[in-house]
Amino acid sequence: MDKKKEGKEKxxxxxxxxxxxxxxxxxxxxxxxxxxxxxxxxxxxxxxxxRRRIAERVNNVEHNKEYRFFKRxxxxxxxxxxxxxxxxxxxxxxxxxxxxxAANPDNNEVSARYIxxxxxxxxxxxxxxxxxxxxxxxxxxxxxxVLFIATCCVMVMLLVDEALLKKQGADNDRKYEPKNxxxxxxxxxxxxxxxxxxxxxxxxxGHLGPGGGFSGGAVMGxxxxxxxxxxxxxxxxxxxxxxxxxxxxxxxxVMYGLxxxxxxxxxxxxxxxxIPLGLPGHILSGGIILPINICVGIEVACTMYAFYxxxxxxxx
Amino acid sequence: xxxxxxxxLGFLIVCAVAVSxxxxxxxxxxIYMSFSLVMCMIWICLQSPDLAITEAAVGAGVTTxxxxxxxxxxxxxxxxxxxxxx
Numbered sequence: 001m002d003k004k005k006e007g008k009e010k011x012x013x014x015x016x017x018x019x020x021x022x023x024x025x026x027x028x029x030x031x032x033x034x035x036x037x038x039x040x041x042x043x044x045x046x047x048x049x050x051r052r053r054i055a056e057r058v059n060n061v062e063h064n065k066e067y068r069f070f071k072r073x074x075x076x077x078x079x080x081x082x083x084x085x086x087x088x089x090x091x092x093x094x095x096x097x098x099x100x101x102a103a104n105p106d107n108n109e110v111s112a113r114y115i116x117x118x119x120x121x122x123x124x125x126x127x128x129x130x131x132x133x134x135x136x137x138x139x140x141x142x143x144x145x146v147l148f149i150a151t152c153c154v155m156v157m158l159l160v161d162e163a164l165l166k167k168q169g170a171d172n173d174r175k176y177e178p179k180n181x182x183x184x185x186x187x188x189x190x191x192x193x194x195x196x197x198x199x200x201x202x203x204x205x206g207h208l209g210p211g212g213g214f215s216g217g218a219v220m221g222x223x224x225x226x227x228x229x230x231x232x233x234x235x236x237x238x239x240x241x242x243x244x245x246x247x248x249x250x251x252x253x254v255m256y257g258l259x260x261x262x263x264x265x266x267x268x269x270x271x272x273x274x275i276p277l278g279l280p281g282h283i284l285s286g287g288i289i290l291p292i293n294i295c296v297g298i299e300v301a302c303t304m305y306a307f308y309x310x311x312x313x314x315x316x
Numbered sequence: 317x318x319x320x321x322x323x324x325l326g327f328l329i330v331c332a333v334a335v336s337x338x339x340x341x342x343x344x345x346x347i348y349m350s351f352s353l354v355m356c357m358i359w360i361c362l363q364s365p366d367l368a369i370t371e372a373a374v375g376a377g378v379t380t381x382x383x384x385x386x387x388x389x390x391x392x393x394x395x396x397x398x399x400x401x402x
Contacts, residue, residue: 128366202369210365218373225381304378311385
């Protein structure tokens, strides 16, 4: 019985020592603080001597033959490489077919079909947008994914913990900048609404005129950046924080994927496409182009703003 | 090629050379931004307004700001910091 109890106690003590709760040497062993390391004066003198000798040899540029030789060689090589590269590129350009001739290889049946049947098949007045977002929607989906992955990589490198950001103080990111700059705030007050409306117009009018998801999204992202640099992150976080960012970005990407897959599955299997093409020239036309443009626009605007916020502050 | 396009193309070359010869990083970023703006005008002359909008927003706007922020992070813009500290 006693033995068992002792064993149990020992095991309990061992467990508590393992967990770091008790220090079994505390009060039992004599402990002394360690002395700090002090190198001998001889050693210090020797070290200084060595350092000076190395510095003399390294910094003696005038009498160093190798250094002068390589300096000259590098200069000559740089010029030679640049010249040969220029010659190569100019030769490559000279072999290109002349611009705007009917016999050029880019003037084939593919572009002819895009131009002839583009309006009927995609319902988009802007042939470029119609081509990019319907015939080549899969390519554009890959590009949108590239943007998503790029922000993920920047986040991995630059994202700082939110608690740490709060501890550092709200004005840490603008320590060396004027706070509440009247000129900047006045200009942003006038310009931001115009920029946002222009961005939305460019996104929504992508199938009617120049523009599209990428350009409109970039314009909106630039507007967000202007707003942030004028009014600070606290005001932006009221409507655009990390949750909104995550939701918007992932929803738009998944929406794009779903719409694109639906379009492809119905097209590849000869099924009926239930998305109406609409009347060309109207805002609600162009089939899948308008929703995809909106998705790409949200994605790009989020990406632009996230790049800026992560570079500047380390968080959204 | 019209006279305007020739002037714009000449300005493009001047900008490209000036970026590589400028010692100050801040100056080269601003020259790069003007390069983008001239490029944007050339896109309009070449009848591709889609690209012009994108160039103006991304090339001249967002990229330049990202460069500025990076310079600030690596303390390449020293003068401003020193002035504000006093």
